[in-house]
Structures are given as C-alpha cells and as structure tokens.
Amino acid sequence: MIQVLVAGFRGAMGQKTVKMVQSHQGFALSAVFDPKITDLNPKSYNLPTNVQVLNTYDQLHAHVADVWVDFTNPSAVAANIEAAINAGIHPIVGTSGMDPANQERLIKLANAKHLGGLIAPNFGLSAVLLMKFAQAAAAYFPDAEIIEMHHQDKADAPSGTAIATAHKIAAGRTQKPLPTIDNDARGQRVDDVPIHAVRLPGYIAHEQVLFGGPGEALTIRQDSFDRQSFMQGVAVAISKVQDADRLFVGLENFL
Template sequence: MTRVLVAGFTGSMGRQVVDLVRSLAGFEISAVLDPSASQDDLAAQGLSSQTTLYHDAVEVDGPVADVWVDFTVPAAVFANAQAAINNGMVPIIGTTGLNDQQVASLKELATQKRVGGLIAPNFGMSAVLLMKFAKEAATYFPDVEIIEMHHADKADSPSGTALATAKMIDENRPEHESSPDKVSTLDHARGGDYHGIHIHSVRLPGYVAHEQVLFGGPGEALTIRQDSFDRHSFMSGVKVALQKYQQLGSLVVGLENIL
C-alpha cells in the first residue's frame, strides 16, 4: 500500500487530490497538512480520525508517507518540499511560485538524500501539450507573447505554467533582436518579460486556468490556446505522477518527463 501525505488538503486542489487518492487501488492517505485544519476537516472529507494531521511542515518527523503531494501556497511550498525530501518522501509538487534558485536547491538536496520527485507547473494534459507545441513553433516564429488568465485568488504571477512555457520557448527559438541583453523582470509581475518574451497575467473571477501563446510572422500568425474549465481536469496528471512515482530517480521539473 502506497501511503500519501496531502499538503493543502482543505484547499480547492487539495480536496480533489484527497478524492483521487481515495479512489485509487493500492493507495491510502496516511497524513495531511494544513495550517488551520481541524479534526472536523478530516471527517468532512471522509478521512479517518487516525489520519495524522499536521499544521506545519516542521512537525513532520520521518517517512510518515511514501509520497508528499503539495497543493499549498507559494510562501510555503519551498519549506514543504524540503521537509518531504529530508524525511525521505517523494515530493509531487503542484504548487507554483518556486524560483530557479529554489528549484536548484531542491534538486541538490534530493540528490544528496537519494530521493526522486516531480515539480509540475501544470498537471493538465492540455497545458503540457501547449508547452510542447509552443516550444516546437518557436523555431519558426521567434516573435511571441504569452497571455495567461486565472481566477482572482491565484497568489502568484506570472503563473508557473506561463513561466515554464516561456523557458521552453527560449530554449528553442533563435537569437532574436528584440532581446539582445537577455534581461528578466518577473517579480510579482502582471506584465513581465522573460528574455524578451512578454508575459501578461490576468486575474479575474469566473476564470479557472487558461493560457494562450501568440506567435507572429510576416503576413501570418499562430495562436496556441488551452483552457481548464474545472480543477478536476488536473487530476489526470496527478494520477499519472502517483502511479509512476517510483520511476522518479531524481527531482525533475515538468509532467512531460514521466508521460
């Protein structure tokens, strides 16, 4: 039986993860984490009173689960991922907001502890395919901008998906005169620039998670768009990650690495 700790289990995504894990044969929820949760929250989600409830990552001591699934907040995710790795659990991180330095630090720690794991900017299959297609298109259309639209309560901007898309595009597109100095300006930006790729962030009620990549060329344009209308759509990717967590020999970034 694979034991799972769900961090952020009372949140919109966390509740979806709880339902998913409970539906999977061979998996059980052994622990949960949420700063303000109570035993009543366990009961409300159909979890046993024997499920260990943590309010802070520092309380976790030892491998209380095999896998740590994290859908919390940007301010907490780095410490949570450290706690998972230090306690010998495979982190599956769906929380966005980690910067490049933090990701590099977590990769180094995972190597030291010989723990694999996954950081996924997006668990939606449509988003993963959008990033793949955008990277390919960038070879032929170096002029590109990204618009990402999310619900009004999303804490970080740009979204992790949009930033990951920009990085993948940047890997593949030729040197371009619009960005000779390769300057990045992204901190808390609603409109930012990653190596000459402009990212526009929209935060409005009614939206869930949407992204479009606009490429322009002489006399033509290409738009790639994905829409997530329901948070349940992300669970297909989380399910894949849970079923393949033992194949993760190192800490990798991107769901496409295990598809």
Template sequence: MTANKIRVVVVGAKGRMGRETVKAVLNDPELELVGCIDRTLQDVAVSALLGHEANGVKFSTDLSKTLLETNADVMVDFTTPATMKGNIDKAIELGVRPVVGTTGMTPEEIANWNQLCKDRGIGGLIAPNFAIGAILMMRFAQQAARYLPHVEIIEMHHDQKLDAPSGTAIKTLELIALEREAMQQGHPDEQETIAGSRGGDYEGMRVHSVRLPGYVAHQQVIFGGLGQTLTIRHDSINRESFMPGVVMGCKQVMKYEGLVYGLENLLD
C-alpha cells in the same frame, strides 16, 4: 496500511486543489491516503473533506509528525510559496518524495532540492501545471517557436492566485527560449502610455497576466509571422483537470532519484 500501495500525505488538504487531490488519491487503487495536513484542519471537517468517514487517515497540522507516523512515501503539496519551501525541506529530510504543484521557487532552489533528493536516494517532482493538455500546449509552443520566433503569452487565472506570471507561463517561456535567440519584439521606438501595457519581458517575449473571478487556469501562446498568426490555447475548466497528472506524479516519483521540474519530463 494496505500492502504495496503508495502511501500519500496531502498538504493543504482543505484548499481547492487539496480537496481534489484527496478525492483523486482515494479513487486510485494504487494509492493510499494516509494523512491530510492543513493549518486550519479540525476533525469535524473530516467527513466533508473525504466524503465519508476517516477510515484510519491521520488529520493534523503537524507535517513532520504525520510523515513519520504514517510512514509516508509521497507528500503532495498545494499550499503557498511561503509554506511550500519548508514543506519540501521537511519531506526530503525524512525521505518522503515531494510532489509539488505550488510555484514561486527559484532555479537555485530547484537545483538544491534535486541534489538533496539524490543524496537521499528518492525522487521528487515540481510541476507548474499538472494538466496533460497544458503540457502538450507547452510542447507544441516549443516546436512552433523554431519557425515563428515572434511570440507573446496571455495567461488567465482566478483572482486568488498570488504569483504573476504563472508557473506555466514561465515554464513555457523557458521551453521556447531553448528554440529561439533572445530578440526585441515590436517597434524599437514603442512607448507605453500606461506603465506595464506591453507586459513582462522575458528575452524579448512578452507575457501578460489576467486575474479575474470566474477563471480557473487558462493560457494562450500567440505566434506572429508574415501574413499569419498561430494561437495555441489550453483551458482548465475545473481543477479536476489536474488530477491525472497528480496521480501519475505520485507513482512516477517512486521510480527514480532526483527532483524533476516539469511534468513533461515524465511523459513518453
């Protein structure tokens, strides 16, 4: 182990986000990759995953054992909603700080993990989106809603994404809802000739989910006003765009107690 470095275990290390996270941790001088977890991880894949030899990194399918044996400080999780919840429970129980990019949890679950983190005296982070530009998009949208309350969201992701709408869209809706009263949008007598055409409804705001090959993560927030529209859009062209936020999250969770929901809470 290298003294004073933050020891990081990456869960879902063979996935697309996991591989980018492994590279980001290896390339940051303040972080040390000490473990990689994946349900299909085999030692023969080590060099392909890291880009070089293992250099003491522990590879395993056993999360609890790895967290203990590596004396991990932080667990980064990019798995699935079904797997992620158990991983967070294990990490907090062992005093390891969770940094989670997987979405699909309820407000009640987030509140429970927040209390558990406080009880253990550790920090934690769940971020629907780790791209700094996406965080700015959400902030700008929240500000715009004060003046243009009629709004719809179109979010576009790759066709392997399991949840809809995306966690980013939900977080954006929640932030906008802080600035506007719930209201009906569109004509009061409108009818859908094809079910779902008007999208999901969140306090009168409509959200539309697109799932197609070729996309990574994209969202536009469209505001309508008298004689004008305003579109705020963010595009993640590749998964590398999320890594500065992931690295920042790994460092920031060492500094506070409790679980934070949303990377925007860690920005100045």
C-alpha cells in the same frame, strides 16, 4: 498500495486530490498536512479515522507516507518540500511561482539523497502539450507573447505555467526576436517573452501563446474548465515518482 500525504488539503486543488486518492485503487490517503490548524481530529475534516492530521514538520518520517503532494502556496512550498525530502518522502509539487533559487536548492537536496520527486508547473495534459508545441513553434516564430488567465484568487502572477512556457520558447528559438517597445503595459518579460496575466472570476486556468511572423500568425491555446482535469496528471505523478532517483521539473518527464 502507495501511501499519500496531501499538503494544503483544505484548498480547492487539495480537496480534489484527496478525493482522487481515496477513489484510486492503487493509492491510500495516509495523512494530510496544514500548519495553520490546531484540531488534529480527522473527523473534523470529514476524513477517515485512520488518516493522520499533521501540523508540524516534527511529525514527519518515512512511515507517514510514500508520497507528499503539495498544493499549498509559493511562500510555504519550499520549506514543505525540504521537510518531506529530509523525511524520505517523495515530493510532488503542484504550487506554481516557486523561487528559482529555492527550486535549484531542492533539486540538489533530492538528488544528493537519490530521492525522486516532481515540480510540475501544471498537471493538465493540455498545458504540457501547449508548452511542447510552443517550443517547436519558436524555432520558426521567435516573436511571441503569452496571455495567461486564471481565477481571481490565484496568488502568483505570472503563473508558473506561463513562466515555464517562456523558458520553453527561449529554448526553442533559433534566432533572436525583434525589439519592441518596453513599458509596464507590455507585461513582465521572461526570457524576452512578454507575459500578460489576467485574474478574473469565472476563469480556472487558461493560456494562449501568440506567435507573429511576416504576413502570418499562429496562436496555441489551452483551457482548463474544471480542476478535475488536473487529477489525471497528479495520478500519473503519484504512480511513477518512486521510480525516479532525482527531482524533475515538468510532468512531461513522467509521461
């Protein structure tokens, strides 16, 4: 039985993760974490009495949980994961927008401790496949742009998935893209790929990659209509993360 701690358990993704862990035969919810709460009674959050409610890093140790699943926010996630790694807990990060310098630092810390973990820009299998297909297409279509669309409360823009997609496109290119006009309306450029971010009510998580070539175009699109779609990927990560000996970036490494 894999003991799981969920950080950010009161948020939309955190709540979905808590329910998934509780319903999974191979997982047990051992703890939840939120530094903003003072009430440590699990009944206050409709949780079983055997679930530990934590609000400080000092409460962490290897017996609290095997796996730390983090759905907090970009400003908190780096410190959270550092604390988890130092406590010997395998981290699974579902928060996009992590600073690249922090990401590299955490990778080195986990690798030095031979502790497996995962930073996933997206847990949706359709999003993972979109990035894979985009990298393959970039070998033939170096000119590409990304449009990512999310709910109005998403804290970061562009999304971590869009940034990861841009990196994949750059890695797949065999020639440089054509020069184009560059101003604010062209979006933020990542690896010479313009990314346009949309934040509107009614959306969950959507991304399309547009490729253009002489006389033809290619569009790859994925849509997540419900946050439940991410739970299959989260479950895969929880099941496999303890077998890893370093911190990976991308769910595709566990598929």
